Amino acid sequence: MLFRKTISLLLETLFPRFCIKCGLEGRYICDWCLLFASESEQICCSCQEASFNGSRHKECRETLDGLISLWDYDGVIKKAMKEVKEEGRHSLLQELIENALLLFERDEQRFKDFLNFLIDEETVISFVPSHSFKKRERGFDVSEKLADYLCKGLGKKREVLLKRERRTEPQEGLNRENRFLNVSGAFSFVGAKREKVVLVSDLWISGATMKESSRLLKENGVVEVWGFVVAKIS
Numbered sequence: 001m002l003f004r005k006t007i008s009l010l011l012e013t014l015f016p017r018f019c020i021k022c023g024l025e026g027r028y029i030c031d032w033c034l035l036f037a038s039e040s041e042q043i044c045c046s047c048q049e050a051s052f053n054g055s056r057h058k059e060c061r062e063t064l065d066g067l068i069s070l071w072d073y074d075g076v077i078k079k080a081m082k083e084v085k086e087e088g089r090h091s092l093l094q095e096l097i098e099n100a101l102l103l104f105e106r107d108e109q110r111f112k113d114f115l116n117f118l119i120d121e122e123t124v125i126s127f128v129p130s131h132s133f134k135k136r137e138r139g140f141d142v143s144e145k146l147a148d149y150l151c152k153g154l155g156k157k158r159e160v161l162l163k164r165e166r167r168t169e170p171q172e173g174l175n176r177e178n179r180f181l182n183v184s185g186a187f188s189f190v191g192a193k194r195e196k197v198v199l200v201s202d203l204w205i206s207g208a209t210m211k212e213s214s215r216l217l218k219e220n221g222v223v224e225v226w227g228f229v230v231a232k233i234s
């Protein structure tokens with residue numbers, strides 16, 4: 001199957017891993033603990049109601065054309081993301097992407113449309129960047145790393161299309177209206193002209209950041225944009 005070879009390639013580069021929840025050796029999240037991670041129901045990025053395959057409802061309007069979220073931001077997934085951000089363990093992101101590819105393989109029906117878009121030759125994988133100050137402080141950019149690992153798994157090249165021009169408040173602490181204000185005009189377009197883009201980010205909270213990024217991509221000639229996030233806060 002499509003991803004089998006790339007996944008085993010990724011696994012070959014393993015250092016010893018221990019489950020962040022139960023301590024078992026082998027993976028950062030062992031198979032048992034992963035069973036308890038709740039997989040996301042896909043939603044329409046506009047009305048936030050269910051959408052089987054993550055595509056935006058035809059009657060709904062939004063700058064994004066689809067959204068794929070893998071897990072709910074809870075339990076072991078929340079713990080993993082915290083360890084990435086607070087302790088700088090970005091190798092955890094690699095395993096999350098490996099698990100994502102396995103999820104895609106297991107539920108081909110649900111992810112078929114997104115996968116076709118993702119592996120299309122014309123589709124470029126990019127990410128929602130954090131501010132350069134934040135990246136220096138942490139040593140890496142979470143969304144950029146996710147995009148890198150995803151590209152590695154697919155044999156694609158990651159492209160920089162956006163730049164964050166100003167620092168923004170963390171979205172978690174703001175209400176819905178302020179989240180949109182917070183990110184309005186925060187990015188500039190710095191890439192080449194592209195038609196199809198998968199925009200990678202770590203979290204979907206209200207979607208404000210992803211939607212603002214996508215709006216800018218479309219203003220600069222991109223025709224179709226799908227968002228891809230590790231986890232969704234519902």
Ligand SMILES: [Zn+2]
Binds near residue numbers: 032
């Ligand atoms: Zn475990």
Ligand SMILES: [Zn+2]
Binds near residue numbers: 046047057060
């Ligand atoms: Zn909708």
